[in-house]
Amino acid sequence: MSQESTANRSSNQLHNLTVSVLDLAPVVSGSTTANAFRNSLELAQRAEQWGYNRYWLAEHHNMPGIASSATSILIGHIAAGTSTIRVGSGGIMLPNHAPLVIAEQFGTLETLFPGRIDLGLGRAPGSDQRTMMALRRDARSGHDFPEQLNELRSYLKPSGPAPVRAFPGEGLDIPIWLLGSSGFSAELAGKLGLPFAFASHFSPEYMLPALDLYRSSFQPSEVLDAPYAMVAVNIIAADTDAQARRTATSMYQTFLDMIRGRTPGQLKPPVDSMDGLWDAYEKAAVERQLGSSIIGSPETVKEKLHTFLKVTQADEIMVAAHIYDHQERLHSYEIVSQLINSK
Template sequence: MTDSHSPALAASPVASIPLSLLDLAQVGDGETVAESLRYSTELATYADGHGYERIWYAEHHNMPTIASSAPAVLIAHIAAHTSRIRLGAGGVMLPNHSPLAIAEQYGTLAELHPGRIDLGLGRAPGGNQAVFHALRRSPAASEHFPQDVVELLRYFSGTGVEGVQATPGKGSDVPLYILGSSLFGAQLAAATGLPYAFASHFAPQALEQAVDIYLRDFRPSPLPDGGESEPYVMAAAAVIADDDAQRAASEFHKAKVGRIKHLFNQGRNLTDDEAEMLLDAPPGAQVKEMLRYAAVGTPDEVREQLAWFAGHARADELILAPLAGDRDVLLGTVKHLAPQGG
């Protein structure tokens, strides 16, 4: 986190609020998908035994470096290898699916693993126009996101929709969360009485205003068991923690170069040298802004940065997104920041 955004790092201990993880099941250079998923299982097994609140998996499509395209399947696998930690989608891109199918999938998971399943919901497509076509969906589906969220709430609460009940799903304990990076998600979460998770790990611009709106306009859900009685804010931060501050900084630099290569390839694969050159150009400034709330450094430094960020975001919970490409540094980050070390 830049100095301009963290003027007073000596804040209350970050251990005072729950810490959770976002795992994109990234596929590193030279890795197979199977290897990536084994790393995700290893990470979850550690987090399960060391105090993390939850792990979420995000739905992405047509991205060769991300293996979390089917969160429900991945959650089922991870749940079978863990015993305590909550697991969920962070999130399911609801325009890609019917609410009934999602209610049945996550209702099934909740019946198999009671008290451990979350369902975070986003309205982005999780891919490009070609992905929409391949999924047999239309970009217009995003316009129905608020209605689809209410429909999901009805399936889980048991009120159903037009004579249709979700089985499994009806009466299942599956808390819903609205994910967002703009004011729209904050408004919807407030109107439906749901917890709100802000994607400040890659889209920080609207964080403060979105949280303002959510806290100001929050209303409990009128549906039975449909939401929270009080607002609940979750905020995400990219993290790299290592005993060697220079190694942490190097991994952060590599992550920025990788982000430039992904976002600004202009139809061809940029070389590392080309991406490096763009770091000091407008594309680099855009990537640095995306990572404004990244916490990078030694474990103590990162904990201090996260403590400041929790207060800044008025967060009830932080979602940590490990950013390092090096597997040892990535897992080390999770270990260094674990609520229960060892």
């Protein structure tokens, strides 16, 4: 096949791609939570203009660099400041909450913003063990996640007389997604016939096995006739490869802290080189955890994204971007949108 025809095939595949945004409302070094919320709203408004499909916020706790801990409230803020983009959770960590409370919260959101709310669910604590105990007040570790999920779904279904019912929530059409970084939620989503989102932005090694497990275990349901897989991936795009690589060092520093067992602080500014900040073992560990990340100029991102789609056969891509400078972050998402929207 000629280079020209290969390029055309790549362009066509990207042009048909559905892309979304994953946001942790990052608090950058020297800034404030209030600024993080303003930046998230501006990014959501721009993403809506650029044709992104969804804007999801992730639940994390006890992390000074992540401001999306009160996820449902922030979803309402973002939805109120936009008009068409879907807004949801990527995800709500269900074992941290009573299923009835989540049914009521998302029933309220769906009532306020009809047809625009997604409920993505995970079973991890979204933090360290001490914070998990503070949230859950017991030693639950997510093993009862299927039962919690079933309880939550029962509150959202149209119901006759029942001892406990969710108002608002009951009878509302709120899409439920299962999120995962391993095989557990992949298999459960498949068996229940639910859409599945995989966190390749921090767990790339399990990506393909989990996607295969989801598709092989899928059973058609009233929700889906066929599997629908979304894959979250770090994409840091800039005008040049060198600029993108420098911008990505903020993300590297965050993951380096996690490799060292430290709670990540506020997002650090980029550096010219990571040499001297990590040793060879740490570099390999960070690069392994960020192995699916796509970093580079528009042409580089286009080529790597095409390869990523070919490998994963993802139905939708959710873009994460840990970028210190807000304008550079906006520009990165704009570049991705231009690749998707160009013919």
